[in-house]
Amino acid sequence: MLNLRLALRNLLRQGKRTLFTGLSMLVGFVLASFFIGWADGTYNHIIDGFTRNRLGHIQIHKDGYLDDPSLYKTIRDTEGVAGELEAAAHVESWTPRIYAAGLASVGDQSTGARIIGIEPGREDRTTNIAEKIVKGAYFGPRPNQAIIGQTLATVLEAGIGDELILVSQAADGSIANDIYDIIALIDTGDPGLNRSAIYLRLADAQTLFVLEGQVHEIAVTVDNLNHVRKVTEDLRRRLAGSDLEVDPWQVFASEFYKAMQADKNGMYLTLVVVVMVVAITILNTVLMSVLERQKEYGVLRAIGTRPGRIVGMIVTETTLLAAVCILLGSILGFLLNWYFSRHGIALANPIEWGSVQFRYMKGEINARSFYLPSLTVIVTSILVCLPPALRAARTVPAETMRTF
């Protein structure tokens, strides 16, 4: 206990030196914390933008659908699944979809198309699809409406108000065909999809393909990207025993995932560099401060302080200071990350991808932005003060007490 009080007094007594050393710990902590929060934040922001706005964070299909899609591999108990989704924690929103291929014809032009049945309200709430419409209006109350990709419209020489005929094969083998009203053109952000996609109301698609009550996919969004794995596990447990599979975006958007991993690895490398710089800064100040006080330690030894005591004192002082700085740093870091997670850095030139615009780069608050810098500060401080402490404890007072 004496050590602690002594350490505290020593620190306060030193004033400026404590301030300098402490400041280096504090600033190092805050900057590292911010960097982590920002790096993770921007990545998650990108991932979120990509998955939330198009594919969803988690997808549910019939077993085997992802590997080998087929009109016949459907989810039959949509109600049951919906119930589980409503009950599961962290689920923000979900939306069902039907996928099929067919022939689209407008006037004299016809071409192959990808038909996607969506539930207008749910789909928009989950993926903001209405924002991607470039011309025309979103689904209204009238039946048999279609929204087509903007490039597809060019290929079919079609425009808003034209009659679209869809022909395909229904799930019972019969010829599926019907007429639809083109009400809007859409830019999905994916050029391939823009050239082939036709969106219908889910009910219309189910009728067309004789798939009443069935869907091919249920896309789910969660409240926070960090919860995706957890929610996936939860849903898998809830749906165990059914013939459904639950996949997170890392699986169904595996190429995007690999891309992000590669980029993130680059970021980690940079993080290592940042942490190193922080460590070295702390190293520098702590080392200097201990070394500068050699005279003091010489005096202490001269009056009989045991070497162990001196080491103990130095370590306690450093640890105490580090602890205080970590505390303060956590608060500051939290505030900084909080601000950037809300407001972000405005980009001079908004980055566009498809029709999604990124105007800000936002950070986030997460556990790693606290424990990693804390670990760095504490470990560095203690490690750094040990060698000179040990040396200080063993020196001959006469040598260290010399002035100049």
Place this chain on the structure above:
Amino acid sequence: MKSWTAAAFAVLCILVGTDTMFAQTKPKVQDVIDNIDQLYRAESSYALIEMEIVNPNWKRTLRLKAWSEGTENTLIRILEPAKERGTGTLRIGNEMWNYLPKVDKTIRIPPSMMMSSWMGSDFTNDDLVKEFTFAEDYDFRYAEVPNPEAGHLYIECTPKQGRPIVWNRVLLVVDAESLLPVTEKYYDQKDQLMRTMSFSDVKTFDDRSIPSVMELVPHDGKGKTIIRYLEAEFDKDIPAGTFTTRNLRTFRG
């Protein structure tokens, strides 16, 4: 379908030709082939067909009428099931249309869809329009097989140089007496049997005896397609205006 019936004819004629080769002075190969062409090229044909399609997801039987004129024009009309009654496919030269009674629209089939299956069967849109070239595409000779059945002749068909055929060889099994085909077996490069076409139930239509049932079974176990000729007429006059998009739309029996 037309191509398979014609395949049967060609084999028949070639066999006749080959047979006579041994029996008497060999007729010129060119004459034999010309003969086949002529026999195959019925000026026109009409058939009432039942097509049964079986696959892992559903089973369907269609009843349809088919008209053809020369090698350019084909019209097919679906009679059953009732839900699709009146649906039609028209082919003139290189172009193809479908008529859909439910929406009362005629749509063009783009070239990109030609290789997709016709009505879910094991035949493609292209099979409907492709000109029969079985005789032109293959070289024929008698084959030795282990355990040959009595009363059957075995003919090995190998694709001619450069012909756009994926099969490595086709084994033709023919009834020795009637000289009508019994089965066609299609083998791939590794000599695996990939699909089998079976012919049975010989009937006489007009004055031609042909197997009236043809069954196509791909060996991936995913189902089969069976065609039954219920009625057929050859070289009868087909009313003018049959092969038009207007006729495609108006269902006249």
Place this chain on the structure above:
Amino acid sequence: MRFYLKLAWRNIFRNRRRTFLTGLIIGIGLAAMIFVDAYIVGMKESMISSATSSFLGQAQIHRQGFEDTQNAGLTISRADRVTDQLDNDPNVRAFTERTLSFGTISAPADIASVVIYGIAPDSERALSKIDESMIDGSYLAADQNGSALIGQKLADRLSVAVGDRIVITVSQAGSGELSQTLFRVGGIFRMQISELDSATVFVTLRSAQHMLGIDGRAHEIAIQFRRSQYASEQGAQFSQEYSSYGNVAETWQQLVPQLKYVLDMTNISIAVTVILVFAMIVFGIINTMFMALYERTFEFGVLRAVGTRPTRLRNLIVFEAGSLAIYAVAIGMILGAGITLLSSLTGLDLTGVELAGTTFTSRIYPVFNLRQFILYPLLVFAFTCVVSLYPAGHASRMSVAQALQRAL
């Protein structure tokens, strides 16, 4: 003046340890900036190179409307003029003509929808890596008109091997008539780009032209420039020059916009990282300086007592800071160069990873850049000097008596 400079330089080495440590942290910070910069530049170049040198090319020319409609009849107009222009263009290193069409490939086991490229095998070598990606069979020869190259995934799906028969069906330009042609699988490739490996077929230009009924014509010209930066720097100019006769010339930025998007993001990452590291360095400098000056208060008191004018003292301190900065920058540059050089020799392996529609097919080599060795050191030096002004001013204006009181 010179006296003070010499004095400043000597002063900082009086306390070797402190100088070394401070120099070290500044130096490491600088080295970090240099390395991160080099690494990210290397990564960007690797991404661009992966995207463009596997098959895409750094720029492409098409007929207007071809990319949207994929109409086989829309071939490059006045192709002879265009190729002449490219031949005589000093900025162009290589180019090749291709046909591009959708069709189906049939084998006994399966039928698949594919993209068919007709390539000129010899000139194609300079543009793409097909010839380097063969895992079975052999690359196309200029006159091998019956041979087709397919990707490994496609070969697996169709259950075909080298030498097997396949039939390619396309619809001809203009008439739309289907033409079916027999090919033999001449070779199987693995380019690690899933679209190519699972749904693309390469045949000779001549056989494709014949199949499509467009003898002598092509849909696409792919181009590599002499300088890899050309597309970024003079993309607009290139577009203008070659978008004539109804053709459209585009650089990779327009062909693969996702890549550009990712690169834009990366630029911001660099900026923020550099700023952060810089902030750390600056802080380290400030902190160290204050500490050092605080320790030397007595010394400064003595100097003032002896008659040194405050301005002179301030200058001395600033010169010391400058000297320290030079020393530190030297350390930093050596360290930075060292690390970057080492890692650029071995490279960082990210092969096989796909990113933004491209795949890393080569290692990342951190790239040296003049900016790293001029701008960053200058910034560090300038900052150090500027930052030292405050404590210098403060120290020089302290009351002499107070300064001399400092003991322990």
